[in-house]
Amino acid sequence: MLISDNINREYGTDLDWKRTAVTNWSLTEHSLCDVCSARGVEEIRQALDVARARGLSIIAHGAGHSYTDAALNGGGLLIDLTTMRRILAWDPERGIMRVEPGVTVGEVARVALRDRWWLAVTPSTAVATVGGCVAMNVNGKNSWTHGSFGEHVLSLTVLLAGGQLLTVSPTQNSELFRAVVGSAGLLGFITSITLQLKRVPSDRVEVTVRPGRSLRELFQLFEDEQAADYLEAWVDGFAAGGQLGRGIVTASRYSQRVVATAAFPTFHLSERSMHSLTHWAGTLGRPFVEGGVRGANSVIYRGSRWPGRNRPRQISLMRSTYYAPALFTGYRALLPGGSETFQAFVPAAEAEALFAEILRRSQEHKYDPLWCIIKRHRRDPFLLGYQVDGFSLEVNYRLPVRVHGLRQLLRELMEQVIAAGGRFYLAKDALLTPVLYRRSVGEAAVAAFLDLKQRYDPERLLQSNLYRRVFQPSPQQPGEHDAKR
Numbered sequence: 001m002l003i004s005d006n007i008n009r010e011y012g013t014d015l016d017w018k019r020t021a022v023t024n025w026s027l028t029e030h031s032l033c034d035v036c037s038a039r040g041v042e043e044i045r046q047a048l049d050v051a052r053a054r055g056l057s058i059i060a061h062g063a064g065h066s067y068t069d070a071a072l073n074g075g076g077l078l079i080d081l082t083t084m085r086r087i088l089a090w091d092p093e094r095g096i097m098r099v100e101p102g103v104t105v106g107e108v109a110r111v112a113l114r115d116r117w118w119l120a121v122t123p124s125t126a127v128a129t130v131g132g133c134v135a136m137n138v139n140g141k142n143s144w145t146h147g148s149f150g151e152h153v154l155s156l157t158v159l160l161a162g163g164q165l166l167t168v169s170p171t172q173n174s175e176l177f178r179a180v181v182g183s184a185g186l187l188g189f190i191t192s193i194t195l196q197l198k199r200v201p202s203d204r205v206e207v208t209v210r211p212g213r214s215l216r217e218l219f220q221l222f223e224d225e226q227a228a229d230y231l232e233a234w235v236d237g238f239a240a241g242g243q244l245g246r247g248i249v250t251a252s253r254y255s256q257r258v259v260a261t262a263a264f265p266t267f268h269l270s271e272r273s274m275h276s277l278t279h280w281a282g283t284l285g286r287p288f289v290e291g292g293v294r295g296a297n298s299v300i301y302r303g304s305r306w307p308g309r310n311r312p313r314q315i316s317l318m319r320s321t322y323y324a325p326a327l328f329t330g331y332r333a334l335l336p337g338g339s340e341t342f343q344a345f346v347p348a349a350e351a352e353a354l355f356a357e358i359l360r361r362s363q364e365h366k367y368d369p370l371w372c373i374i375k376r377h378r379r380d381p382f383l384l385g386y387q388v389d390g391f392s393l394e395v396n397y398r399l400p401v402r403v404h405g406l407r408q409l410l411r412e413l414m415e416q417v418i419a420a421g422g423r424f425y426l427a428k429d430a431l432l433t434p435v436l437y438r439r440s441v442g443e444a445a446v447a448a449f450l451d452l453k454q455r456y457d458p459e460r461l462l463q464s465n466l467y468r469r470v471f472q473p474s475p476q477q478p479g480e481h482d483a484k485r
């Protein structure tokens with residue numbers, strides 16, 4: 001929503017500023033920010049000058065696909081980097097691609113797949129930018145074997161708050177590299193990324209779906225399917241009692257069929273018609289969300305048990321990896337009040353018991369878990385790493401449904417997850433406080449991060465709503481400067 005576009009004179013630059021209410025992906029937070037697009041390093045430097053001169057904070061914005069507050073900066077500046085979207089170099093022999101930060105993972109995939117390369121790790125939204133994926137260190141359906149996005153970055157250029165452009169990599173300025181990956185944009189603007197992609201035998205995968213009658217069976221299926229290239233479980237959040245945690249494990253293996261096409265999934269309907277269809281389906285389904293999802297879950301689960309349903313089928317890698325964009329339209333239409341996401345990363349030994357507890361307590365308190373996903377992970381090597389050797393459960397709840405009570409329950413569950421050695425993902429968390437965050441990733445990691453912030457951004461120009469919620473040191477802490485608005 002555009003509030004005012006009359007601020008260019010006030011800031012006195014060539015940049016085109018707009019005062020706008022920006023919303024996060026989950027529709028839970030709206031922040032009034034001054035937003036401009038940057039087409040290159042010089043324009044980001046100009047924006048930094050505005051921030052410094054005006055005593056404002058500033059943060060990068062990619063596609064805005066973080067669920068919560070990572071890319072919001074209420075009362076401050078937002079720099080949209082989706083306009084920096086050139087592929088700078090592509091070496092199809094070695095699978096090395098250098099891109100500007102606003103290039104989307106879908107674009108990388110499309111170009112690379114023509115030469116039989118693919119992102120080593122990718123989120124399931126094709127729209128996320130590569131800059132955003134580095135900044136949040138995203139995970140994928142193969143994270144137990146391939147780790148996190150940052151583990152496949154060869155180098156980055158980072159524009160620091162002081163205007164200096166630095167190259168960082170696992171061997172050059174490695175301390176900063178280890179901190180920038182997963183830093184939610186708080187140490188600098190990533191202005192280019194060099195990625196090592198992964199060879200794939202074809203543009204197709206062979207997909208097998210296997211139902212599990214309980215959480216225990218789902219974990220057994222994860223064990224049985226370890227040789228798969230990608231694994232993910234969908235959980236029916238409404239199933240209770242002996243069937244608590246029942247669901248379907250989807251295992252995909254690269255097919256050996258030769259590359260035929262690098263196109264996005266094609267539908268019989270045009271993309272526009274798909275959006276209209278999902279919009280109307282979402283709107284019409286709105287009054288019946290809980291009952292509708294409960295019924296649909298039951299149908300999906302029972303369908304997966306039909307004879308022949310478990311035979312492998314071939315689908316395109318694009319389609320098996322990324323949600324169709326039209327689904328986002330339907331989701332928004334269905335849940336216009338937004339959704340609350342709770343994603344817990346839990347060590348393997350504790351996962352089954354804790355996931356059962358999360359589902360059971362949600363059901364007991366009548367907070368219906370609408371959409372639940374389990375993935376497997378391995379620990380990542382970055383300073384603020386959130387992945388552990390174990391599993392994650394993502395649960396999505398409809399809002400606004402007794403929000404206060406829901407968040408109270410989720411905070412209690414957070415305590416249990418942290419006590420078990422678990423962690424939370426800044427791109428999807430809305431509830432961490434400075435105390436809980438320190439307890440989960442460790443006091444030493446947060447202190448080291450804040451030391452680097454003090455070194456590379458002593459004026460604390462780079463801030464976001466997330467920074468103020470999770471990292472803001474107490475007022476007594478040395479080095480703290482005047483709060484930015």
Ligand SMILES: Cc1cc2nc3c(=O)[nH]c(=O)nc-3n(C[C@H](O)[C@H](O)[C@H](O)COP(=O)(O)OP(=O)(O)OC[C@H]3O[C@@H](n4cnc5c(N)ncnc54)[C@H](O)[C@@H]3O)c2cc1C
Nearest residue numbers: 062063064065066101123124129131132135138139185190
């Ligand atoms: C439908 C859907 C599915 C998803 N699936 C997954 C998944 O499977 N796995 C997973 O890990 N995540 C997943 N996510 C989350 C998403 O991939 C991450 O939040 C990702 O960071 C979004 O990228 P973005 O370009 O939208 O970044 P934004 O949301 O715009 O920004 C995210 C953070 O990155 C910072 N940032 C952005 N660009 C730069 C830059 N150039 N320099 C410095 N900082 C920058 C921002 O300041 C902000 O802190 C999903 C999200 C959606 C909506």
